[in-house]
Amino acid sequence: MGRKTKQASEPWQRLLHSKDLSVDLCAIYSTEFLEQFAQRFDREPDQIELLRGVIETGKAFVKGKWLKLSGKDRLLKFSGVHFIGAGLGARRLAESLRQLSKSDLASRGLTSSLADYVARSDHLSAAQQAYRAAISQSGPKTQLEALHQLASALEAAVEQLIPLPGEHEEEEEVRARALEFVETINSKPKKLTPKNHALEEAARAFRPLWERYSEIPYIRGRYRHEIGGYDSKPAEALFEIVTRLDSTIASSLAGTAIENIRKQP
Secondary structure, X not given: OOOOOOOOOOHHHHHOOOOOHXXXXXXXXXXXXXXXXXXXXXXXXXXXXXXXXXXXXXXXHHHHHHHHHHOOOOOOOOHHHHHHHHHHHHHHHHHHHHHHOOOHHHHHHHHHHHHHHHHOOOOOHHHHHHHHHOHHHOOHHHHHHHHHHHHHHHHHHHHHHOOOOOOOOOHHHHHHHHHHXXXXXXXXXXXXXXXXXHHHHHHHHHHHHHHHHOOOOOOOOOEEOOOOEEOXXXXXXXXXXXXXXXXXXXXXXXHHHHHHHHHOO
């Protein structure tokens, strides 16, 4: 017998590694798709709002899948050590950037070099987006401020998870705290995420678009055995979006997801 062909991954699995989620989702929800999808509403949707609503629904689904997967994971033995390392590195970076910003020449030299390197490094697509979104929009004298704030925020984020070392704290104490941190986190009972969490997140994200352009209530509807699902126009629309990301989802689950989020506060 020959080898089994490896099953192709679902789109949502590939999108977990996307460098630009909005662009990749736009490739899935083409202009032709949106033109046909718009017919599901009672009022003709604004094209930009329709695109935004569909993309946000797709994003919610992908992020919901990630939350479900990560909820099953455990910290590695030295994750605490690396948390502290990241926090201390961010602290040092923030301080160095603060000092460099005191000299216009130093600031100009670093920002110019950074802009040049990011622009010609095709493998740094995420860095290119971050640069365009933050630094390139700043005035010449404040371009380092975005990096400084990000480094400071990273330090603070780590500090919220695990205390960073004090000035006179011994290395062995820090390491022991880091290892204890991992043991504590891994020993805690895992918070159960609903089985269809991703679909419920998508249902929540899709609701505003549906209610803005449709007269039909955003409800599950009645189950009809002859169609194997719920008689629900919003559920049909939601399913049309998510099935392009996960072909294994049963259409009846879209109605269930709508009902579940309506019960939530």
